[in-house]
Amino acid sequence: xxxxxxxxxxxxxxxxxxxxxxxxxxxxxxxxxxxxxxxxxxxxxxxxxxxxxxxxxxxxxxxxxxxxxxxxxxxxxxxxxxxxxxxxxxxxxxxxxxxxxxxxxxxxxxxxxxxxxxxxxxxxxxxxxxxxxxxxxxxxxxxxxxxxxxxxxxxxxxxxxxxxxxxxxxxxxxxxxxxxxxxxxxxxxxxxxxxxxxxxxxxxxxxxxxxxxxxxxxxxxxxxxxxxxxxxxxxxxxxxxxxxxxxxxxxxxxxxxxxxxxxxxxxxxxxxxxxxxxxxxxxxxxxxxxxxxxxxxxxxxxxxxxxxxxxxxxxxxxxxxxxxxxxxxxxxxxxxxxxxxxxxxxxxxxxxxxxxxxxxxxxxxxxxxxxxxxxxxxxxxxxxxxxxxxxxxxxxxxxxxxxxxxxxxxxxxxxxxxxxxxxxxxxxxxxxxxxxxxxxxxxxxxxxxxxxxxxxxxxxxxxxxxxxxxxxxxxxxxxxxxxxxxxxxxxxxxxxxxxxxxxxxxxxxxx
RNA sequence: GGCCCAUUCGUCUAUCGGUUAGGACGCAAGAUUUUCAUUCUUGAAAGAGCAGUUCGACUCUGCUAUGGGCUGCCA
Numbered sequence: 001x002x003x004x005x006x007x008x009x010x011x012x013x014x015x016x017x018x019x020x021x022x023x024x025x026x027x028x029x030x031x032x033x034x035x036x037x038x039x040x041x042x043x044x045x046x047x048x049x050x051x052x053x054x055x056x057x058x059x060x061x062x063x064x065x066x067x068x069x070x071x072x073x074x075x076x077x078x079x080x081x082x083x084x085x086x087x088x089x090x091x092x093x094x095x096x097x098x099x100x101x102x103x104x105x106x107x108x109x110x111x112x113x114x115x116x117x118x119x120x121x122x123x124x125x126x127x128x129x130x131x132x133x134x135x136x137x138x139x140x141x142x143x144x145x146x147x148x149x150x151x152x153x154x155x156x157x158x159x160x161x162x163x164x165x166x167x168x169x170x171x172x173x174x175x176x177x178x179x180x181x182x183x184x185x186x187x188x189x190x191x192x193x194x195x196x197x198x199x200x201x202x203x204x205x206x207x208x209x210x211x212x213x214x215x216x217x218x219x220x221x222x223x224x225x226x227x228x229x230x231x232x233x234x235x236x237x238x239x240x241x242x243x244x245x246x247x248x249x250x251x252x253x254x255x256x257x258x259x260x261x262x263x264x265x266x267x268x269x270x271x272x273x274x275x276x277x278x279x280x281x282x283x284x285x286x287x288x289x290x291x292x293x294x295x296x297x298x299x300x301x302x303x304x305x306x307x308x309x310x311x312x313x314x315x316x317x318x319x320x321x322x323x324x325x326x327x328x329x330x331x332x333x334x335x336x337x338x339x340x341x342x343x344x345x346x347x348x349x350x351x352x353x354x355x356x357x358x359x360x361x362x363x364x365x366x367x368x369x370x371x372x373x374x375x376x377x378x379x380x381x382x383x384x385x386x387x388x389x390x391x392x393x394x395x396x397x398x399x400x401x402x403x404x405x406x407x408x409x410x411x412x413x414x415x416x417x418x419x420x421x422x423x424x425x426x427x428x429x430x431x432x433x434x435x436x437x438x439x440x441x442x443x444x445x446x447x448x449x450x451x452x453x454x455x456x457x458x459x460x461x462x463x464x465x466x467x468x469x470x471x472x473x474x475x476x477x478x479x480x481x482x483x484x485x486x487x488x489x490x491x492x493x494x495x496x497x498x499x500x501x502x503x504x505x506x507x508x509x510x511x
Numbered sequence: 512g513g514c515c516c517a518u519u520c521g522u523c524u525a526u527c528g529g530u531u532a533g534g535a536c537g538c539a540a541g542a543u544u545u546u547c548a549u550u551c552u553u554g555a556a557a558g559a560g561c562a563g564u565u566c567g568a569c570u571c572u573g574c575u576a577u578g579g580g581c582u583g584c585c586a
Contacts, residue, residue: 012586047585112584119583128512128582161584179516188514189582196584204586228515228581253517254579261578309535313524317534336524338517339579346523346536356549392549403548418546468545480547 003245005037006218008073009063010208012044013055016281016290017062018266019342020223020255023307027252028221029068030308030330040215041073043084044208046201054284056084062278065300067323080215085207092202095210095240096162096195100142104239105194107142107150107160130190133168162195164205164232164239172231177219177250177332184231192232205229209236212247221250221332224339225263250332253311254339264342266290274344278303297396298347302354306347311340320353348395355394360384366397374401376408386490389482403480407490410499411477414507418479422470423503424510430462431470435500444493446485453485474503 009025011017017025032039041063043056060075072078082088099105108131110118115131122129137143141163142150154160170186194206202210212220230249237246255264258272269276269290279292293303305321313336314321314329321329355363364384371383387394390403414423437456441449457467468484475487475496488496 010586014586044586050585108584110584115584126512130513130582159584163584182515184515193584198584201584203584208586223580224516225580225586230515251516256579258522263579310523315525317525319535340524341522343522343536349536352549390548393547463545465545472546476546478546482547484545 003218004216005032005035006040006216007032007037007221008040008042008212008215008217009068010042010044010211010222011059012047012050013052013059014047014050015052015055015266015283016277016279017055017059018264018276019278019293019307020264022062022066022068022278023255023310024221024223024252025063025068026066026304026307027312027330027332027335030326031219031221031332032071033327034330037218038071039069039073040078040080040217041070041075041083042211042215043074043086044204045084045086046203046207048086048199048201052283052285058279058281065278065294066304067300085211086201088207088211089201091214092195092206092210093200096202096206099164099194099239100162102239103165104235105162105164106136107154108136108163108191108193109140109145109153109158109160111159131163132166132190133187136163136165136191160197161193163191164194164236166191166232167235172234174230174234174249176227176230177248178253178335179227179251179337182227182230186231186235189231192229205232205236209233209240209242213237213240213242213245216245217247219250220247221252224251224254227251250335253336255310256339256341258342258344263339272344274347293347297398298351299354299397302351303347305354306350310342311336320350352395355397356392358391360388363387363391367400370397370401371408374405374408378408389486389490406476406478406481406487410495410502411475413477414473414503415478418469418473418477419507420510422466422473423507427466427470428504428509430467431474431500432504433460434467434471435497435504438488438493438496438500441493444489446483446489449488450485471500474500 007028009028011021011025029039031037041060043059045051045056056074060070063070070076072080073083096105100107115129119129131139143165145153166189167186172184172186174182174184176182192205193203195202201207211217230251233249234246237243256262257264257268258274264276266276275291275293275296277290277292278294280295281290281292282288294300301322304323304326305319308321308326308330309319312330312334315334318325318329361380361384364380364387367383367387368380371378386404386407387400390400393403394400434456437453438449441452443449453467454464457464469479471484472479472481472487475484475491481487491499
């Protein structure tokens with residue numbers, strides 16, 4: 001196949017995009033870029049009932065944050081505009097009618113209430129109601145009603161839908177790029193609604209096939225939940241006579257809950273203590289909020305890296321991938337078939353890996369806004385240096401302040417455990433003497449300070465741990481932080497002396 | 512219930528008939544260390560079950576079991 005690769009990500013704006021959706025978008029994007037093709041964003045808002053304001057904007061912002069670029073579609077435009085299905089509504093009726101005329105579909109006049117009753121009735125009899133070849137001629141449809149009656153009902157404004165006339169007892173043979181060959185007998189399928197007069201909009205199935213055809217989509221890469229409707233989609237391509245340009249299909253394994261059963265759902269996040277959304281979300285209507293990876297302190301690159309490896313692997317032992325490396329390595333053949341349990345711990349590990357190898361400049365860019373929130377105004381170099389010294393201890397960017405605040409703010413409280421251990425015996429007296437040693441140092445670089453201090457410690461018979469930890473108590477106030485000479489150099493001589501004085505003046509030694 | 516998909520360490524996965532079944536997360540132990548981390552080393556940990564094909568099966572086939580998805584005028 002030498003057709004131009006054109007893929008689409010086609011979410012429904014019924015709420016924030018969750019990480020399963022992000023992964024689908026990512027795989028589409030990687031595939032498009034890998035093959036020099038185009039990535040389309042189409043908004044499938046054919047359900048007027050479930051439309052959520054703000055969801056579309058959220059989706060676009062999420063993809064942008066993730067570095068998934070859209071070549072064509074909502075927000076970008078392109079040769080097949082519009083890309084929002086609600087704005088394409090005039091297109092679909094024609095195709096629905098075409099199918100009816102060709103005998104592939106029919107009008108049905110059942111009301112939702114009648115259908116509910118039929119389902120309930122079947123359920124009570126221990127069966128499942130299926131709208132199919134067995135019942136369609138007994139129900140009020142254009143198959144049972146006669147042309148005049150059908151016309152009359154439509155003319156008088158009765159509500160109707162167009163249903164696909166699923167053939168009886170035919171084996172549909174399908175091929176999936178991930179799952180291989182699949183066959184299904186049409187007798188097990190039902191007559192899906194393709195178009196509804198109530199809101200003059202198609203359903204997913206019709207809109208999807210029509211738009212994929214019109215937009216010249218070459219590969220449909222979507223979640224496994226769509227596999228059961230693949231036979232219908234195959235048959236629709238056949239009914240329209242579009243089989244020669246029918247796209248290839250790839251159904252992705254689902255993302256499953258970390259514990260328990262079922263696929264990952266939008267509600268799992270707060271329940272299980274990790275975000276299921278890329279970005280923070282606030283529902284405009286209910287005011288409900290949900291955490292996002294971005295706000296929780298994850299880097300987009302790490303988040304994407306983690307998602308890419310959830311259901312796909314490069315076949316090598318490489319784990320850290322930039323987007324470009326993912327593009328170069330990606331192939332649908334290496335996507336796994338079974339659902340993947342989402343693992344929050346692994347997401348953290350990836351994030352830590354990225355943080356550990358970041359340059360001071362990159363760290364400064366992240367840290368500056370956080371510092372400003374705490375009222376700290378420093379140069380990028382200083383911000384980057386502080387974060388750089390502590391980066392190997394970071395898991396999330398939200399750790400930055402807790403890990404480095406002592407560089408900017410003198411301790412006002414002293415950790416009890418460290419105080420009890422260090423602020424006793426000879427140590428207060430030792431610290432007083434040590435203060436004068438520090439005061440006498442001219443070159444306060446960490447290298448020089450270390451040489452001078454270590455010599456003093458040895459000459460006076462102290463232990464390194466004793467002196468360093470007492471100093472740590474004075475400068476940091478807690479048993480954490482980098483090597484003490486990093487601290488002394490960073491805060492400078494005057495601040496060191498000030499903090500030592502403060503400890504001596506304000507804290508009475510233990511015992 | 513029906514249809515479809517899947518099944519290797521707790522989890523994500525490698526293996527495309529012949530391997531001591533490899534890696535990663537997490538976990539445990541040890542080393543390093545002025546604190547807390549990091550890092551390093553080591554360890555425990557897997558082919559759902561039963562048949563069959565084959566000289567040989569984690570790999571192919573069938574059945575069973577288990578998990579998942581779909582079964583809407585939602586996508």
